[in-house]
Amino acid sequence: MNLHFIAIGGSAMHSLALALSTREGTRVTGSDDAIFEPSRSHLAAAGLLPEAEGWFPDRIHAALDAVVLGMHARKNNPELLRAQELGIPVYSYPEFVQKACEAQTRVVVGGSHGKTTTTSMLLHVLQYWDRLPDYLVGAQVPGLAASVRLQGQGDWAVFEGDEYLASPLDPRPKFHLYKAHIGLITGMAWDHVNVFESQESYSDAFRGFLASMEPGGTLLYFEEDEDLAALVLADTSPLRKIPYRVPQHRHDGTQWYWITSMGEVPMSVMGRHNLANAEGARWLAQEMGVQEADFYEAIASFQGAQRRLERLAQSPRRDVYLDFAHAPSKVAATTAAFSESFGSRPVWGLLELHTFSSLNPAFLPGYAGSLQGLDRALVLFDPDAVAHKNLPPLAPEAVLAAFGPGVEVFTDAMALKELIERESPDELNLLIMSSGNLGGWDVRSWALEFV
Missing domain, CATH: 3.90.190.20 (Mur ligase, C-terminal domain)
Incomplete structure (x- = not known):
């Protein structure tokens, strides 16, 4: 498969390009008008750094199977216009990821806060037990070689889901496009006011996420967020809905402990919000077949994701x-x-x-x-x-x-x-x-x- 990335220098876009470039039979090229660190070094090391910055329509040719369009590009981007002229399929980042993992059971973690940490906790546990699936996460996680892995193998794919818009051509929130079989929402506090002008329009993004899930899927949600709980309870989508809360815990002034039915688990991360994130990850791991005792053993060694405390x-x-x-x-x-x-x-x-x-x-x-x-x-x-x-x-x-x-x-x-x-x-x-x-x-x- 021949792929071209328009705006390859973005944090998520360059990570996806790197992941796909390792797949057998896949050739990746890309363009951008500005590429900064660390994307520049990562792309250069993989031989994917464009020879020159800018947009070059001649890089778009009939031999391409698809173009992946980043949010940084504009509707009048000359490479995009050339792809449309040639009839080459153009995908947003999340749309392409969903297509690449169409045959897998997709787990999507969304929410206004905590989604990166919850996803990272789940991946840490799965890695600990040598069960790492395909995944997409918005931070570097200790123990993981990259923030994206798309091998197209195995039964599962785990995605951190962002409510921001998919691409210049597609105003849908990104996490709608993953079509989750299992979803989790950590909270729903208004954000991105340049896109969502009110709390109600922001809430609509989460209503849309529930509607986008595969029928018969499972939704986990943090019920201590009253607005989120009310939205989920009013929803009529054919989903199995499971609430979760901050689990029982204690804090001795410097150390946080998770009090479980199997004893106390000393945590390497701090705060009630991280205990809530861990509880959400526990439910997801359980849905993916990880036993409770195995989850507690693994989570105790989770040190956190980059730039998350x-x-x-x-x-x-x-x-x-x-x-x-x-x-x-x-x-x-x-x-x-x-x-x-x-x-x-x-x-x-x-x-x-x-x-x-x-x-x-x-x-x-x-x-x-x-x-x-x-x-x-x-x-x-x-x-x-x-x-x-x-x-x-x-x-x-x-x-x-x-x-x-x-x-x-x-x-x-x-x-x-x-x-x-x-x-x-x-x-x-x-x-x-x-x-x-x-x-x-x-x-x-x-x-x-x-x-």
């Missing part, structure tokens, strides 16, 4: 963690877990507002109280990023008013870095939450020096 550096006096949290529900859950997990040692938290939603004045009130529990709460945003996204100007005073008292707001990443270095106590646990690049601040290297 990932420890960057540690010393006897300081720890630095990095998390991808950016939406209010994610920030609140991550902050709560972090602030509860280190005994009496001071905890500081830094949140970068970077996404379209988080920089939107209409969305900001959702962050009220989300940084509670921190001894010092620091919020960073870049006014240039606001202008680049064509959003109304955002004043630091507006950010402060939205988050509430006790929060400090900064617009210069380097000034914030210097403040942390200058004013940090000798003993400190620091949480950095960002889905951006912190104004070019290389926190991975910095953390090693800071501790």
Whole structure:
């Protein structure tokens, strides 16, 4: 099969291209107008890096079996127009993945928060017992060679399902296109306001997910999310529906324990939200034939996925963690877990507002109280990023008013870095939450020096 990727440099797109390039009989090419690290190095190592950046219609030819279209491309992309002219099938990323795994039982994990960690936990357990299926996950997971594996073999395929749009040509949420046999929804807190203008339109994406599932399938859902529970209970799709909750647990100030019928399981991850994620993964593993005792044995060694409460550096006096949290529900859950997990040692938290939603004045009130529990709460945003996204100007005073008292707001990443270095106590646990690049601040290297 000959495949061409338009916008091959994206995080998900380049991972899919790499996975497919290892399949026997498959040839992969691609184009993009800008390719950044780590995609650039990964593609180069596999011999897939385009010779030049840009769009080249002559790369689209009749010998291609399909074109995979990334979200970064536009409807008037010259390569896309050429493919349409030649009648070559054009697929979105999720549409192609579903087609590649059409004969397998598809497990899809969706939700506004926790989907990456829940998927990673499930894959960790399956890998532990040498039962790793085809999969797609949105982060690097310790023990897994890549974030995508599509060998087209075996009975199962596990996908992290995103509610964002599939492609410039297809406005359906991505997770609709996987046509899940088994689905799990971790929560439903409004996000992506540039696409979903209201809570109701966001909820419609999840109603659509239920409708997209294979008839007779199984849906697991986090019933402590009242809006999600009400949506599921009102749904009439022919599905088997199973609720789950945060499981029984205890916390001794530094260590979290899952209390099970088979004894206590010491967890290597922190927080109620991660216990909920683990409970969801347990139900999925059970649906896939993993015995309960085997699940508990494996989950105890799960260290977390990249940028999900990932420890960057540690010393006897300081720890630095990095998390991808950016939406209010994610920030609140991550902050709560972090602030509860280190005994009496001071905890500081830094949140970068970077996404379209988080920089939107209409969305900001959702962050009220989300940084509670921190001894010092620091919020960073870049006014240039606001202008680049064509959003109304955002004043630091507006950010402060939205988050509430006790929060400090900064617009210069380097000034914030210097403040942390200058004013940090000798003993400190620091949480950095960002889905951006912190104004070019290389926190991975910095953390090693800071501790």
